[in-house]
Every structure is written in structure tokens, then in C-alpha cells.
Amino acid sequence: MLQKKKTIKRNSNIFHFGLLILTLFLCFSCSHKKPYESYHPFEKGNWPRFDIVKFEIPVSKTDGSYDIVLFARLTPQFSYESLNFNMIMNTPSGEERIRDYEMKVRSKTGDLVIDCKQGICEGSVVLKEGLTISKPGKLIIELENLIPRLEAEGISGIGIRVIESGK
Secondary structure: OHHHHHHHHHHHHHHHHHHHHHHHHHHHHHHOOOOEEEEEEOOOOEEEOOOOEEEEEEEOOOOOEEEEEEEEEEOOOOOOOEEEEEEEEEOOOOOEEEEEEEEEOEOOOOOEOOEEEOOEEEEEEEEEEEEEOOOOEEEEEEEEEOOOOOEEEOEEEEEEEEEEOOO
16 A cells, blocks of 8 residues: 555655746746748839839847848849848937848858748848837838849748847
């Protein structure tokens, strides 16, 4: 009889320990936030030269730093070495940042240097690393195509990801 009680108590302890581990796992896995993402598709797969794409990102949390990443989905018809664009970023507190960027797409020999799956290639470039936002509101990002053609062919769309920074 004593042996049976010890076995029941040991099984009960194992059950409670397993339940504790499961609870901790769920708490930590649920607290990891997914990045904010917004995507702007181009209907004909072309980004017109003077078409400025505007992203308005709601900001409510101001106690951290963020990495702002542009991602572009391209087709093999994109024949340029890089996707060149201008970014204007306005923070909710009124700070403005302006900069030209170059996202490498092809090597000098014409080979793609970005990841491709099923005819769609995705490349990315960090626009701002470790951005701290001091005031809630809207983070506004405007992007302008700088490829010197009326339309840049082979661009399915562009998007913005906001990821909590590791800094």
C-alpha cells in the first residue's frame, strides 16, 4: 500500500512539473510579438517612376527601439542590378529623415543575389536600425522609385516591416 502511494505522489509531481513547463512555454511563446507589416502591390508588376508610395504606421508603444525594413517582391523580369529609391520618414514627434537607398538585386554578371521561390524574389534593406519613437501617433514613410525609366518592370510590390530591435 505504501509503494502505491509513493507511485501516485511521484506521478502527481511529474504531472504538475509538466504542467508548469507547458505554462512557462506558452507564456514565453505568446509574449513574442510579430513584426508589423504593410505591403503595397503594383497591379501591373511595374513601379512608375514618379509614383510615391506612402505607408502610415500606427505607433502606440514608445518604450523600445525598432528596426524599419523595406522589402520588395520582384520577378525575374526585373533587369536592373539594384532597386534604387528615396525614403522620407516622419516620426510622430515631427522628426524628418531623408535618404537614398540601394537594394542589391543582381551581381555584375546578372545573377540574382536575393532569395527566389516559385518565380517571386524577395529582397530587403534596413531603412533605420534601432529607431526610438518618443511620442505615439503615426510613423509616415514615403518611398520614391529612383530607377531612371518611366516604369521599372518586374516589381510585384514593396512593403515595410517594423521589428522590435535587438539593441
